[in-house]
Amino acid sequence: MPAPAKVSPDSLRAAARRVLERDGQQGLTMQAVATELGVRAPSLYKHLRDRDALVRLVAEDIAVEIGELMARVLADEADAADAVRAIAASARRYAREHPHGYGLIFGPLPEAARARGSAMERSSAAILEAARRLSGEARALESARTITAWMHGFTSMELAGAFRLGGSVDDAWSYGLDHLVHGLAAPA
Amino acid sequence: MPAPAKVSPDSLRAAARRVLERDGQQGLTMQAVATELGVRAPSLYKHLRDRDALVRLVAEDIAVEIGELMARVLADEADAADAVRAIAASARRYAREHPHGYGLIFGPLPEAARARGSAMERSSAAILEAARRLSGEARALESARTITAWMHGFTSMELAGAFRLGGSVDDAWSYGLDHLVHGLAAPA
DNA sequence: ACCTGAACACCGTTCAAGT
DNA sequence: ACCTGAACACCGTTCAAGT
DSSP states (O other): OOOOOOOOHHHHHHHHHHHHHHHHHHHOOHHHHHHHHTSOGGGGGGTOSSHHHHHHHHHHHHHHHHHHHHHHHHHTOOSHHHHHHHHHHHHHHHHHHOHHHHTTTSSOOOGGGSOOHHHHHHHHHHHHHHHHHHHOGGGHHHHHHHHHHHHHHHHHHHHTTOOOSOSOHHHHHHHHHHHHHHHHSOOO | OOOOOOOOHHHHHHHHHHHHHHHHHHHOOHHHHHHHTTSOGGGGGGTOSSHHHHHHHHHHHHHHHHHHHHHHHHHTOOSHHHHHHHHHHHHHHHHHHOHHHHTTTSSOOOGGGSOOHHHHHHHHHHHHHHHHHHHOGGGHHHHHHHHHHHHHHHHHHHHTTOOOSOSOHHHHHHHHHHHHHHHHSOOO
């Protein structure tokens, strides 16, 4: 008589997400996730190679979530500049609402723990499409990379508490976004 | 007869730096640093409150090093646009040469492990001065934050292997830097 | 004064044994 | 088939004991 399964791929992903959001990257341990599932740590090795695979599971869950968010945001905007603004704002908002999760996306993780390209594709696609509209086909990739770099850099610095010289961080956000959108717009 | 000291603040910092560069953030353990110093782990608690303090020690060492590098680079450039370009290039080069170290600067670390503002001041100062020359006094802070965000975002994405859609990453760097320098330059 | 061994709590991981 | 207990290696941390 087989033991009834207590862990499914979905329950595992959901439990890992919950632990990360609650306890951060340090707290995302095999034991904590096992406890969350009402199971002992060794059971998880039926589903995961090791802890890096656990971190990757969560990282990819978040990457997909951000991608879907950006795709939705893009679909709501007709104007190219508005689309870039809205996508950037949604990334910043997501980072604030899920600081531990956002830190998993471009942070310094072991290769085996990083989200793979397939999980990142959708968010790339939305930004690339917005950049294509803004800057034109020929420079779409470079434009998308410029937007993403600024957006991610600003957001991760804000999360790390790196803006310590006073002034309004919101002003700096608007200033950067305005200049980027302006500067990257292809001449009509 | 007191035991001769085997650990000094300088030897500790140097040993921690060596361990980080060799074994990465995960490998930067109390035991590894103790071994590097020819001592047992408990001895380190004479010098450090806990492991977060060890990580902070290295993070601040790197922040100061980057700050000095940028100050030197700035001093070599007369033109504002050239200064911004040279500072950005030096940050990117530093990140390539010290990937584990760079990851400590704006990465998702516990508050107690992050470099404090005092250690970050010099690099802020160089970028702020370059931005002041480029964009003028009134918008110097916002301009510096825009440059830093893009520079750090690009660099950390590159380290994380995030540019996976083909194309030339160097082209994207130049494209972004050109548009930034152009867009942020105050009208003459 | 500074360092060490011993100890404890906790984590990742393996594996033979349970049901 | 899936889960568990026991075990091992390793890490952070404390503290009494060594010199």
